Amino acid sequence: MKNHPKVSVLMSVYNDAVHLEEAINSILNQTVKDLEFIIIDDGSTDVSVDILRRYEKQDSRVKVYTNESNIGLAKSLNKGFLLSSGEYIARMDADDYAYPIRLQKQLEFMEAHKNIMVCGTSMEIYEDHNKFMVPPTAHNAIAAGLIFGTNFYHPTVMFRASFIGDNQITYPEDYKYAQDYGLWVKLLKLGKKDIFANLEEPLLKYRTHPEKNRKKYFNTQTSFAIKTQISALEIFSINANEKVLYDLNFSSEYLTLDNIKKCNSLLEKIRIKNIQSKPYFYKELKVAIIRKKVSLFRRCEKKSFYYPYMKLKARFIYLINRKIIKSIN
Numbered sequence: 001m002k003n004h005p006k007v008s009v010l011m012s013v014y015n016d017a018v019h020l021e022e023a024i025n026s027i028l029n030q031t032v033k034d035l036e037f038i039i040i041d042d043g044s045t046d047v048s049v050d051i052l053r054r055y056e057k058q059d060s061r062v063k064v065y066t067n068e069s070n071i072g073l074a075k076s077l078n079k080g081f082l083l084s085s086g087e088y089i090a091r092m093d094a095d096d097y098a099y100p101i102r103l104q105k106q107l108e109f110m111e112a113h114k115n116i117m118v119c120g121t122s123m124e125i126y127e128d129h130n131k132f133m134v135p136p137t138a139h140n141a142i143a144a145g146l147i148f149g150t151n152f153y154h155p156t157v158m159f160r161a162s163f164i165g166d167n168q169i170t171y172p173e174d175y176k177y178a179q180d181y182g183l184w185v186k187l188l189k190l191g192k193k194d195i196f197a198n199l200e201e202p203l204l205k206y207r208t209h210p211e212k213n214r215k216k217y218f219n220t221q222t223s224f225a226i227k228t229q230i231s232a233l234e235i236f237s238i239n240a241n242e243k244v245l246y247d248l249n250f251s252s253e254y255l256t257l258d259n260i261k262k263c264n265s266l267l268e269k270i271r272i273k274n275i276q277s278k279p280y281f282y283k284e285l286k287v288a289i290i291r292k293k294v295s296l297f298r299r300c301e302k303k304s305f306y307y308p309y310m311k312l313k314a315r316f317i318y319l320i321n322r323k324i325i326k327s328i329n
Contacts, residue, residue, distance in 0.1 A: 011094055026097045074170075088107065115194045117187075
């Protein structure tokens with residue numbers, strides 16, 4: 001009988017030779033040794049394949065698969081799901097660094113909490129050792145937040161493999177970017193309670209590549225994220241305008257009073273539907289809406305006659321809801 005590893009670590013590579021060795025070493029040097037490292041080369045044209053083949057010869061845990069052409073991240077990861085034989089599947093990116101105890105910490109948590117199907121962690125920003133990204137830790141807060149954005153950091157995530165297989169979970173292959181957000185909303189729409197968690201401890205160093213001009217990338221990524229938010233709002237039978245979703249969730253610009261009214265109108269629809277349908281994450285979504293309103297009213301353009309009023313309104317909403325806001329993690 002074939003022995004299956006405890007963890008399958010899944011990574012897709014496309015022309016990532018510069019940081020590849022550090023990423024691979026960080027997985028092979030984990031305190032958890034019972035793993036297989038499934039690496040999909042997605043048609044790289046640099047020396048990535050040579051690096052991968054060298055590691056495959058050196059360590060039997062490394063299993064390299066090559067795509068004949070560049071098929072994209074979603075299809076590569078779905079292929080990796082099918083190739084994985086571990087009890088758990090952990091994601092990793094080719095330009096990041098996993099702390100040595102990352103897999104151990106996640107395994108210990110998921111073994112102790114059998115209900116958890118997806119477990120992420122906080123992250124340290126590689127280029128700034130004093131900056132950390134800390135997501136909400138509890139399922140309901142994670143679920144509610146997915147209405148407005150992603151609440152998992154993709155390269156930190158560990159899945160329970162049986163959950164992926166039993167529910168035929170796949171990344172959306174029509175997404176060029178934001179595939180992970182598309183997946184999280186798919187899981188949210190399954191309607192299952194208490195399956196999400198994030199560990200507050202940072203267990204991965206994440207590269208942001210500030211030296212690169214990523215404006216085009218972020219614009220394209222945003223379009224797919226908005227597509228996902230439209231899908232998420234189907235839970236409440238709400239149709240949302242793409243421009244309104246952009247202004248509400250992605251724009252950092254000051255807004256005209258008219259645009260603020262449109263964004264607030266959408267938030268009111270969500271608030272009312274939340275009251276009517278009472279989803280299990282009702283309280284957490286209520287708080288998420290309050291936070292959105294505070295942020296929205298603070299973004300009134302300063303030249304507007306209503307700017308002082310909007311600023312006071314944001315402050316008032318925060319103060320009367322401060323207790324409930326602080327109670328949600």
